[in-house]
Amino acid sequence: MTTGPLTEAVLEFPDNRLLIDLCGEYDRNLTDIEARTGVQILRRGNQLAIHGAPEAQAEATEVLRSLYERLEQGREVGHSDIDREFRMADDLPPDDQLEMFTSGKVEIKTRKKLVEPRTDAQKAYVTSLFENELAFGIGPAGTGKTYLAVAVGVNMLITGAVDKIILSRPAVEAGEKLGYLPGDMKDKVDPYMQPLYDALNDFLPGKQLGKMIEEKVIEIAPLAFMRGRTLSNAFVVLDEAQNATTMQMKMFLTRLGEGSRMVITGDRTQIDLPRGMPSGLADAERLLDHIPGISFNYFTGKDVVRHPLVAAIIEAYEKDEVKT
Template identity: 75%
Template sequence: MAPSDQSPTDTLTAAPGGTVEFPDNRLLIDLCGAYDANLAQIEKALEVQIVRRGNQLVVMGEPHAQTDAMRVLHALYARLEGGRVVESADVDRELRMGPFEETTGPQDGDQLEMPIGSRIEIQTRKKSVEPRTDAQKAYVQSLFQNELAFGIGPAGTGKTYLAVAVGVSMFLTGQVDKIILSRPAVEAGERLGFLPGDMKDKVDPYMQPLYDALGDFLPGKQLARLFEEKQIEIAPLAFMRGRTLSNAFVVLDEAQNATSMQMKMFLTRLGEGSRMVITGDRTQVDLPRGVSSGLADAERLLKTIPKISFNYFTSKDVVRHPLVAAIIEAYEAETPPG
């Protein structure tokens, strides 16, 4: 094991020809992953070959790809030296993004000020969350810095997941008193009337993605208690009418399915000490034909107002299965202009 007063880069030695020596063989095993899965992921992404020789990894390929692979290996090993795990998502993040300076999220209510090339880490009770693309990093920064932020882009880009993670982090550090998550229940008219159960039973299927995200960040017992104490609320958009949301972190998900009147109603709920995040995908509007999307109207009307941020994602920011990005690109290519 390397001495604790050394930096991660001090513990590695690189030899000509793309050979890197890792002093701690146990960490090297974790770096390689089960059945060398992490190495295979790097090899496929960068079109290199990585061969393990004792406590060394030899990278073979084009010079620029070799350099990129060695940077990724250095970064992942440094992560392990810091006591963190390396999973497929961590490999993916290092492949997508360049070198970082270590930076943690805001402490004691401070706003997040991020130098270029820094790392953002969102702390929750169950896990830490790190953006995996430059667009995600800019989005998370804007969530900490702005009272009203929009995240617009295709499915799978982490818009809602990261917003909920930031909300949980700000709640745990006392920056807000509650979390309120909402979505339009597009079929909340006649069709819901045919579903069994009370109103909660009828709308819960629409809210399930929000429950899933919260479950990733908070232990089950704590989450149940916070629901019971109304410190976390999940409700359809229609339930927001007449409320003033103060000292809360508020997320409106699937905002492309809000009408213009609903969007105006929701935006004007913003109260003192609150943060509001609007997420949506302009290509997945499920409103009846002839009904304009409130997300499109808000984007058009609010874009020039200071302290309101608009963050955009593309298929390159998809962090689900690689096929999801390919599917989105295929549909985007088929969509007529305008």
């Protein structure tokens, strides 16, 4: 909490209906902002009075104005939007990157929702997905690597930039053998693919998604099923790439065809390969980082957008790894 002499700043909002939405149900949005900055916010008619130390007061003022502008554009304001405003304000990029980050808001339009990056690292990642034919997203769980990649894929599909989406994961056996799982091969493999289905369900209506999968406009398949294919005019995502072997990674990367985009996501700390078997993701980082047209984007615990405890857990493990 910032210390210093307490002052009052008064913000006036012309549309009282939007001000109600800004405050949130039972003023929960104001309570959230108060908890993050240490200020006290009082509502007086169509005004908000902000009491607190000058630095904290300025931060709260900036966030409130940004959220009100969002409401003026016809958008909603919730906890995730407040979280994004604070993250973007707190994690300013270096001077040589300012032009990229201030050139306008990065948004991903899908059939069901508008997706907006919530950290600067996410913003840079989404920008690279649109700008590069091959992009890597590397970092811990909960940083939005796969979610944002699938959102961009859906956007490119519905705008006609690609003809299909192909989502893949290595079906690595982590404690339970595939052969012992019930059902046919699809039944055995689908549990590994479920996070990809979950992301798609966030962006496409159920009936439309079902039809696209039935017509193979959208394919979800294990990495092993990619062998021998040339993936043209497609948006291709390889998720959990840390569990691909070197040969599998090479096989997958060389599937890239004309008019396609490819995204590789992974977490170096969650390798489930047998002991002694190198990860294809690590080899790809080492071999490809100098090639123009291939981007590498990295995330840390600060970019986790799940429950706040997830970020704390990741940071604790990262600190322990540094010690050992």
